[in-house]
Amino acid sequence: MARLVIVSNRVPAPKVKGAASAGGLAVALQSFVEPGTLWFGWSGRVAERTSTRPRTVDGDGVTYATIDLGAEDYDRFYVGFANSSLWPLLHFRLGLMRYRREDFEGYLAVNAAFAAALMPLLREDDLVWVHDYHLIPLATALRALGFKGRIGFFLHIPFVPPSVLEALPPARGVMEALCDYDVVGFQTRTHLQDFLDCARRFNGFAVEGEEVVTRGRRVRAIADPIGIDAAGFARIAARSAGTAYIQRVRESLVGRALAISAERLDYSKGLPNRFEGFARLLSRFPQHQRRVSMLQIAARSREDVAEYQALRRELDRLAGDINGRFSGFDWVPLRYMTQTVARTKLAGLFRIARIGLVTPLRDGMNLVAKEFVAAQDPADPGVLILSRFAGAAEELTEALLVNPYDPDEIAEAMDAALEMPLEERQQRHAALRRAVFEVTSARYCNVFVDALAA
Structure with missing residues (x-):
């Protein structure tokens, strides 16, 4: 049976798994994560430079692997593009969106660093499940390093119609990155439809039912509302x-x-x-x-x-x-x-x-x-x-x-x-x-x- 690898911006510490401090994602996944699972992401620490080797901790048979972020990477990736560009954009708050090209380059660089640190831990038959807007380009980075296994992405926040997405200068690049996954999941049918409509807006994307075909790849889009225990x-x-x-x-x-x-x-x-x-x-x-x-x-x-x-x-x-x-x-x-x-x-x-x-x-x-x-x-x-x-x-x-x-x-x-x-x-x-x-x-x-x- 294939191993499940969860990748998220933050990783819950084993000792507080399921507690309030672990966040909504950890609470939602706690009943599903089984012994043998690997959970990878940012440690929450800001260091002098971004880690190249993950730190691993085992808890209840689950391996938690984390890397630190360098101060400049944190500013550009987390404070900059993720939370000053993508977050307001995807919440329809264009008046609050701030875009700087160097922040976007930092966002891509941190995703590449995530991929480089994760790649040695992966097996060829792993199922990799990536979570949320911080890590949209991760599949692209993993593919560039040679990973050929299945990679899925779930967006926990809203998606937007084409008229809103196009306000983001690298909108096409975001769509191409999403289409390097095998499955892309959204919370509602509305968000799913917005994603398909955005694909129709750009040249080189074909929509077939609820699949998008581009650059020889096919990504399946699904609506999968998250729940609680x-x-x-x-x-x-x-x-x-x-x-x-x-x-x-x-x-x-x-x-x-x-x-x-x-x-x-x-x-x-x-x-x-x-x-x-x-x-x-x-x-x-x-x-x-x-x-x-x-x-x-x-x-x-x-x-x-x-x-x-x-x-x-x-x-x-x-x-x-x-x-x-x-x-x-x-x-x-x-x-x-x-x-x-x-x-x-x-x-x-x-x-x-x-x-x-x-x-x-x-x-x-x-x-x-x-x-x-x-x-x-x-x-x-x-x-x-x-x-x-x-x-x-x-x-x-x-x-x-x-x-x-x-x-x-x-x-x-x-x-x-x-x-x-x-x-x-x-x-x-x-x-x-x-x-x-x-x-x-x-x-x-x-x-x-x-x-x-x-």
Whole structure:
């Protein structure tokens, strides 16, 4: 049986595998990674120069191999092209995109360094599964070194239509790199169709059904929505709800409803719009004042990127303004924290929340929405308010779907959720729960690896 090789920008440390700090990818893959698997990527360390030999650690039969990045490579590859060009572009934020040719050259160079460090570890029959936008050119680099095995790529964030992709100067090069894979996976049918439409736009690409043919290669495109271990997360949530930590949170609410949001501090998540939506709930629907508290968890990330620094300052200002306008001596309406919260505690917080607010401006999938659904008590469930521009909206149609650019629509959905009778909440939750328990992390992994092996 062929060995599975996972390649991602970051690699989870064996001792925290599946913990919150491991990231959404590690959580999604943890039930699929088996003894014998090799997981390769960046160590997270910035050194004087980029490593040429990987450092390996074994844990539970899985080999974790990592390399360090040199400071200049980190700036050009990670801060530069990956997160200042590709990330905003693929989230439809052209006004935030910054492109420099030297950053793109650094992006290609780091992918070549990844390939050179990985190549000695590969066997000819390995199935190589590459994850996310940081590593789009990795197949090209591996092919150049002579690897002839199967290589698949999965994009965890959105893809864009041709009119948006063409704003990126090396757009054609990105498409050619994607077509050096055997299978390319997307979160939704919409993202898949956008990829095929982009291929049609460039000369030298032919689209045949859901395959793209170019330069003598054929790549199969699939839609494979990522899921969670819904049953496992539901068990964690039920246990966590009885802990002293959650009990302290309950007591601090003093009988008020809890509206919760949790994600990285990122401009794609629609956080300023969400804060403004909560403020409009309190001003337009004053009956909810002192009856609801909002908890926003926004773990800091990419703090060396200027746009993230500006976002944090804006959120600090908005949170202070909301609490200054509405709070009383015994009620702070908005609780805003930028620390990371352990996944077990987060599950318990979801369990006791009346509203889950998941309103990104654009998202590939959004697993928080699925975790919120899985965590709920079916007898007395909370209500999910979900952006129609999150990939999860294609599956979770019984959520209250909103346009995240409209704070008044967010406010109206929160009012509807707070007033919703128990019977309707149960009916909506039952449908959402079926969807979340059907499209699991194990199904996601099996679908992709089966396609790659075929």
